[in-house]
Amino acid sequence: MHERADRLAGNFVTVDEDLARQFEARLVESSTLAFRVAFSVLRQREDAEDVAQEAFAKAYRSFRQLRERDRFRAWLVRMTFRMAIDRQRANKRRLTREGVEAGLQARLNATTSDSVLANERAEHLWLAIDGLPEKLRLVIVLAGIQGHDIREVATLLDVPDGTVKSRLFLARQQLKERLSWMNE
Amino acid sequence: MDERVNDAAFDREIESLLAVEPSPEFLARVRARVADETPHRSWVGWHLSVAVASVALGLIVASAIWLSNREASPTSEEARPTVAERVPTQPGAVEPERIASAPEAESPSPRTARRTARDTDVVAAERLVPVVNEEDGKAFDAFLATIRGSGVVLTFNESRDSTLAASSLVIDPIAIDPLPDVLEGGVE
Numbered sequence: 602m603h604e605r606a607d608r609l610a611g612n613f614v615t616v617d618e619d620l621a622r623q624f625e626a627r628l629v630e631s632s633t634l635a636f637r638v639a640f641s642v643l644r645q646r647e648d649a650e651d652v653a654q655e656a657f658a659k660a661y662r663s664f665r666q667l668r669e670r671d672r673f674r675a676w677l678v679r680m681t682f683r684m685a686i687d688r689q690r691a692n693k694r695r696l697t698r699e700g701v702e703a704g705l706q707a708r709l710n711a712t713t714s715d716s717v718l719a720n721e722r723a724e725h726l727w728l729a730i731d732g733l734p735e736k737l738r739l740v741i742v743l744a745g746i747q748g749h750d751i752r753e754v755a756t757l758l759d760v761p762d763g764t765v766k767s768r769l770f771l772a773r774q775q776l777k778e779r780l781s782w783m784n785e
Numbered sequence: 786m787d788e789r790v791n792d793a794a795f796d797r798e799i800e801s802l803l804a805v806e807p808s809p810e811f812l813a814r815v816r817a818r819v820a821d822e823t824p825h826r827s828w829v830g831w832h833l834s835v836a837v838a839s840v841a842l843g844l845i846v847a848s849a850i851w852l853s854n855r856e857a858s859p860t861s862e863e864a865r866p867t868v869a870e871r872v873p874t875q876p877g878a879v880e881p882e883r884i885a886s887a888p889e890a891e892s893p894s895p896r897t898a899r900r901t902a903r904d905t906d907v908v909a910a911e912r913l914v915p916v917v918n919e920e921d922g923k924a925f926d927a928f929l930a931t932i933r934g935s936g937v938v939l940t941f942n943e944s945r946d947s948t949l950a951a952s953s954l955v956i957d958p959i960a961i962d963p964l965p966d967v968l969e970g971g972v973e
Contacts, residue, residue: 636805
């Protein structure tokens with residue numbers, strides 16, 4: 602009787618250990634992806650790490666349903682992006698209350714030196730990406746992370762390749778339009 | 786061609802924006818955060834174990850009670866007085882006598898045994914008036930024993946009116962009048 606109970610308990614421990622090992626593997630291979638997705642929205646390292654960390658904690662709770670690699674990464678990307686958007690909105694509300702956003706924009710408009718001009722261009726590019734619809738925004742970000750090709754982005758978003766292509770085209774078009782004044 | 790070059794340059798620009806590495810402590814922080822989730826799972830498992838143990842304990846207690854009732858039931862059956870024993874001795878009344886050959890003591894059903902054990906105290910407290918002679922009493926006891934053996938329980942009617950003789954009841958003859966003529970559209 603005791604032997605059977607021990608064997609049963611041993612099976613549970615083995616299953617838990619197996620799950621933990623699989624999660625650790627997913628964590629190592631996807632941590633940078635989750636961080637960059639969050640960073641593309643928040644553009645603050647600490648905020649992005651916080652959001653990615655919470656996304657991994659949520660993923661761990663549901664890991665029994667997310668064991669498959671592609672499914673896990675797709676779920677993680679969507680969850681991280683959604684949580685980052687929520688955090689960005691909360692930050693914006695807070696900044697608006699504190700009147701910081703107006704000061705930042707004024708500083709952006711007033712910069713003149715070369716080094717700051719590069720930063721300014723990057724800042725405008727970020728603002729243009731922020732202005733994209735969420736679907737286009739996520740596609741352009743994922744395509745820009747770690748050199749993901751069309752197929753990988755399609756897998757991460759669980760959409761057909763053609764959808765990714767059309768969204769990527771639309772996203773580039775809109776970004777060019779928004780940034781055209783900088784090239785003139 | 787120029788458009789493609791522009792796209793490639795544009796993509797490189799976006800890639801450079803996203804080429805940001807997390808801090809070296811990031812992975813360790815995530816592992817620590819995930820480890821915080823583990824107690825929650827253990828807590829759930831602990832509660833599940835308690836629930837299973839409670840159900841198992843309940844089943845064991847119920848089985849023990851059922852078994853003890855089953856073992857105690859023949860004794861109760863033996864202690865149960867027969868019809869003749871329940872009838873107090875009065876002048877001219879039938880002397881109680883137990884029918885040893887009755888099949889009730891041999892194989893009482895558990896259900897019958899439980900009911901009779903429960904009713905024993907109540908029945909013993911009753912003071913019934915004898916209404917049958919000795920032969921009828923024995924025959925009735927044998928009849929009851931046979932029925933109990935087949936799993937049917939009979940109880941005494943506590944109403945005092947049960948002492949009335951059937952011959953004392955008078956039933957008037959029933960007169961049935963002929964039906965009236967049926968008119969069109971119904972009975973008037």
